[in-house]
Amino acid sequence: MGEILSLASVTKSFGAVTVADALTYSLAEGEALGVIGPNGAGKTSMFNLITGTLPLDAGRITFLGHDVTRQNAAQRCRAGMARSFQVPQSFGGLTVFENAMIAATQGANLPGQEAEALCLDVLEQTKLMSKANVLASRLALLDRKRLELTRALCARPKLLLLDEIAGGLTDEECRSLIEMIRAIHVSGMSIIWIEHVVHALTAVVGRLIVLDFGKMIAEGNPKAVMESREVKEIYLGIETDA
Amino acid sequence: MSARDNYRVFRATRASRVAAVLGLAVLVLLFAAPWWAGRAELRLLGEIFLYLSLAMLWNLLAGYAGFVSVGQQAYVGLGGYLLFALTIFLGLHPVAAIAAAGLAGALVAMPVALLIFRLRGAYFAIGTWVIAEVFRLGFAQLGALGGGSGISLPVDAARSLAEGRDAREAVSYWLTLGVATAVITIACLFLRSRRGLALTAIRDNELAAGSLGIDIWRTKFLVYVIVGGLTTLVGALIFLQKLRISPEAAFSVNDWTAFVIFIVVIGGIGSLEGPFVGTIVYFLLREMLADLGAAYLIVLGAVAIAVMLVAPKGLWGLVRDSTGLRLFPLGYRTEPKEKKGA
Ligand SMILES: Nc1ncnc2c1ncn2[C@@H]1O[C@H](COP(=O)(O)OP(=O)(O)O)[C@@H](O)[C@H]1O
Numbered sequence: 069m070g071e072i073l074s075l076a077s078v079t080k081s082f083g084a085v086t087v088a089d090a091l092t093y094s095l096a097e098g099e100a101l102g103v104i105g106p107n108g109a110g111k112t113s114m115f116n117l118i119t120g121t122l123p124l125d126a127g128r129i130t131f132l133g134h135d136v137t138r139q140n141a142a143q144r145c146r147a148g149m150a151r152s153f154q155v156p157q158s159f160g161g162l163t164v165f166e167n168a169m170i171a172a173t174q175g176a177n178l179p180g181q182e183a184e185a186l187c188l189d190v191l192e193q194t195k196l197m198s199k200a201n202v203l204a205s206r207l208a209l210l211d212r213k214r215l216e217l218t219r220a221l222c223a224r225p226k227l228l229l230l231d232e233i234a235g236g237l238t239d240e241e242c243r244s245l246i247e248m249i250r251a252i253h254v255s256g257m258s259i260i261w262i263e264h265v266v267h268a269l270t271a272v273v274g275r276l277i278v279l280d281f282g283k284m285i286a287e288g289n290p291k292a293v294m295e296s297r298e299v300k301e302i303y304l305g306i307e308t309d310a
Numbered sequence: 311m312s313a314r315d316n317y318r319v320f321r322a323t324r325a326s327r328v329a330a331v332l333g334l335a336v337l338v339l340l341f342a343a344p345w346w347a348g349r350a351e352l353r354l355l356g357e358i359f360l361y362l363s364l365a366m367l368w369n370l371l372a373g374y375a376g377f378v379s380v381g382q383q384a385y386v387g388l389g390g391y392l393l394f395a396l397t398i399f400l401g402l403h404p405v406a407a408i409a410a411a412g413l414a415g416a417l418v419a420m421p422v423a424l425l426i427f428r429l430r431g432a433y434f435a436i437g438t439w440v441i442a443e444v445f446r447l448g449f450a451q452l453g454a455l456g457g458g459s460g461i462s463l464p465v466d467a468a469r470s471l472a473e474g475r476d477a478r479e480a481v482s483y484w485l486t487l488g489v490a491t492a493v494i495t496i497a498c499l500f501l502r503s504r505r506g507l508a509l510t511a512i513r514d515n516e517l518a519a520g521s522l523g524i525d526i527w528r529t530k531f532l533v534y535v536i537v538g539g540l541t542t543l544v545g546a547l548i549f550l551q552k553l554r555i556s557p558e559a560a561f562s563v564n565d566w567t568a569f570v571i572f573i574v575v576i577g578g579i580g581s582l583e584g585p586f587v588g589t590i591v592y593f594l595l596r597e598m599l600a601d602l603g604a605a606y607l608i609v610l611g612a613v614a615i616a617v618m619l620v621a622p623k624g625l626w627g628l629v630r631d632s633t634g635l636r637l638f639p640l641g642y643r644t645e646p647k648e649k650k651g652a
Pocket residue numbers: 082085087105106107108109110111112113114
């Protein structure tokens with residue numbers, strides 16, 4: 069299998085705060101990678117750098133064999149990246165269905181009827197169909213997170229970037245979300261998934277990386293990573309029931 | 311069976327169908343106005359249509375693309391002067407001159423966009439105003455167009471619209487009605503289209519819009535150029551009504567931007583219905599307070615502040631948020647298909 073994404077010495081600081089410190093790794097096509105790290109470690113910033121909403125200070129990002137470092141977010145989305153935002157960024161004045169339609173017509177570039185059909189399928193998959201005609205601004209946080217996932221899927225990505233979509237879910241909801249993401253992954257999607265709920269991550273991903281102060285401090289098999297000393301040091305108090 | 315087989319998607323709602331039928335009836339009634347209205351009423355209606363058009367256009371710019379321009383008088387004035395220049399120097403028929411002004415306005419808007427798109431927020435607003443001032447000073451230098459003191463439209467040009475004063479007034483009125491209808495139709499069709507969906511996404515959340523594949527710069531550029539062209543066209547028509555132009559009148563920030571902003575903000579920015587509501591409120595206030603003189607402006611300001619405090623999304627925003635009503639079929643709705651035989 070080829071490489072879908074690779075980061076080479078990707079670096080970014082905000083003044084004295086380094087949020088990405090020479091990040092270097094790659095993702096194989098069809099792979100699911102988990103990302104953990106304490107709050108403020110730079111996980112969301114890493115997604116911003118990968119998807120193009122934040123410019124790099126140095127380094128290079130390659131996606132599907134093309135250097136995308138200088139492309140903007142829209143170009144990278146059309147090339148096949150889609151993300152969910154940790155803090156939901158819904159189109160509040162539009163309904164759930166219309167939010168999905170934007171991803172399908174713009175990101176996936178589908179003509180009207182095909183876009184509509186895709187949105188219907190995805191809404192059913194993400195269990196938002198009952199809210200299809202509800203304004204996004206009226207949704208509770210949980211449904212907004214589902215909408216983030218819905219929109220990302222409606223852009224028909226090759227690489228799906230998920231930023232803490234399981235936070236605040238009940239056990240039952242979390243289980244159903246894990247099933248959903250596992251199914252998406254099994255269908256061949258490459259995924260990078262940031263999550264504090266480690267058992268959710270390890271149920272799906274085959275590899276884990278750990279960020280702290282913008283640095284990748286551990287990488288590898290989830291079990292081994294969770295048991296490493298570095299991780300235990302920064303993760304005292306966070307669940308490790310993987 | 312997958313979801314796509316069990317649900318159907320539609321765009322026109324009952325409200326939008328009723329609105330379309332009523333709108334068409336009103337349009338027919340207004341078209342017949344020269345037979346049932348007096349000269350003064352026709353003039354007032356014409357002015358209402360022109361302001362509705364300007365409000366629709368400013369709303370696309372500020373309410374959707376996020377460009378709070380206070381310099382749209384640049385295009386209104388440009389349109390006015392183009393009408394005069396094209397009829398006087400090239401002998402064009404006024405209607406042809408109005409159409410040509412629209413095209414020229416769109417062309418002018420392109421380099422202007424390249425210039426002012428570099429500015430953000432308040433600097434953008436100031437930039438648009440500076441450009442309008444540059445236009446005003448520039449046209450004041452043109453002696454052939456009356457310089458600083460202005461010029462009247464030659465009688466021949468006005469006469470070429472129709473024979474006789476009543477017929478001329480009627481044609482002139484129909485032109486305003488036609489242009490307003492065209493502007494509303496274009497705005498509606500644009501917002502219904504793919505690009506329009508992209509623009510609506512930008513209105514609500516630029517970060518998400520970019521991340522979902524929308525080329526924000528290109529979409530905004532397109533909107534700015536279309537709005538610039540149509541505002542120029544409306545400007546040409548405005549000065550065909552007035553028959554006289556001067557730099558002060560042509561590039562008046564009060565007449566062509568301040569009142570228009572009032573209309574859009576009162577009515578509801580970022581919706582197609584808002585400018586309709588705002589235009590009605592504005593003209594009601596104006597006609598009711600006509601005797602107040604300058605105090606009328608103070609009342610307008612007070613109304614604007616009151617509405618902004620009570621209903622930040624304008625009067626239409628209040629209605630929409632409490633009823634979910636949408637009069638234009640811009641959105642998408644979905645519902646389960648009827649089960650056959652069930
Ligand atoms: N646009 C920004 N400007 C300045 N500082 C930022 C910006 N975005 C993030 N940061 C800072 O960078 C650090 C990493 O943030 P973030 O990537 O959101 O962390 P995480 O997602 O791992 O919790 C934090 O200290 C945050 O305050």
